[in-house]
Amino acid sequence: MKFAGYALDPQGFELRHGGERVAVEPQVLSLLLLLAANRERMVSKDEIIEEVWDGRIVSESAISARIKAARKAVGDDGTAQKVIRTIHGRGFRFVAVVEESVAAVVEADEAPAATPPSTRPSIAVLPFALIGESGPHDIIADALPADIIMDLARINWLFVIARGSSFRFRGPDADPIAVGRALAVTYCLTGQIERTGHSVSVRCALIDTRDGHTVWSERYEGAIESLQELRPEIERGVVESVLQHIPQNEVRLARGLPAAQLDAWASFHLGIDHMYRFNAADNAAASRLFGHALERDPWFSRAMAGLSFTHFQSAFMAYDEQVGRHVEQARMLAQKAVETDRxxxxxHFSLGRCSWLEGRLDDSIAWFDRATSLSPSFAQGVYNRGLVATIAGQARQADRDLALALDLSPLDPMAYAMISGRALTHLQFGELEQAAQFGERAALTPGAHKHIKLIAALTLNLIGKRQEAAAWLAKARADDADLSAASFFRSFPYAQGEARETLERGLRAIGV
Incomplete structure (x- = not known):
């Protein structure tokens, strides 16, 4: 919808002025969308709290601050009130004249079923349906999806419909495709809770509303009396699965598009797919795709962070002789990404990796702390914090993080690195058998690169498995004939101390 030179795009979750994207905090943009969508009436403060803050208790000053920011974003103020009018003591109303396109006023049941694949991913989480016997567990049918909404709302790349809208679609017959049309979302999460005797099962499914395809489904089971204890585990599992499977599905859709039709989000998702293949050619392809995304949207912070990742990877793996330049570019892009979307x-994750390569380990851990505070289910942030803590000699805390990262994302494209990190922590514990087991398991995991194979060789040699160690060393050198202790410690800048000395002795023992 267009008004006063501005354009609000609910599907793209964007505000534009003169064709240029306006940088707005997600909560402020959600407030603008709520007011604009209900411009025929006043929106009460209670409704704003329900929709924008998911019903959490907030102060009057918090609402006032968001209203002020929303006005500023659209060139309004509290005196003029040309766009947002205050109804004192009651609420607010969107009063700007809106220019609607013909397509915007099509009724929901006449709208096309397919949402263009170029939009930012969006999701509606529906209340779970109850099947079978009723009882005190019934409250979970609303409480669990409400918690999932709050967790997903932390993820800036995913537009999450507020509970007040998605919970209008209730019951086992709620059709995800119809929900997609009505709420203009590309994904729908549905669930069922079924009680049989003393047992309960929770079924969840992620549906692509464009074609009704089931992207992911899972079933959780337990005793009825343990449902409250299972609830956080189910919540965590569902959130992590959604965050893994939506990008994978977006890649599947983007692969079918001609290059000329790739928008910023499609280019970004394809770039992520290449980025996680961990070789020079795919890293270069990822870099090009992230560049394409930024050409289409210069304010796309995740594409900046993705491009930073590719420069980090070039430096970490020493794909060329310009390691220093890659580190500088990685930091510049990561800083720009954080400035664009804090x-x-x-x-924040990308800045942490830059500090890691620069040997500023405490600073690196602090950035990973920020990343995981913003998204507690961000497995790669947890993993990288653990790995850097390992390099800093803080093995106990590191091992807990590495184990948690694997629990959060057992099928992660960086699972090999999480496992290899545990080989390094157990090496610091002096538990050589366990270190060798983790080392070889990591090297056998898809995606394992030269450093992972080298760690496998080192740890296997320490327990006397010379033949297996020699085989992994040969594979590491096949990846990089110039592999050396210096290149290993450039990528893993261990602090001086016992942990580094153990690795140095281990590398010398295998001739590196």
């Missing part, structure tokens, strides 16, 4: 954990 709520996106990917930017």
């Amino acid at each position: 709520l996106d954990p990917f930017g």
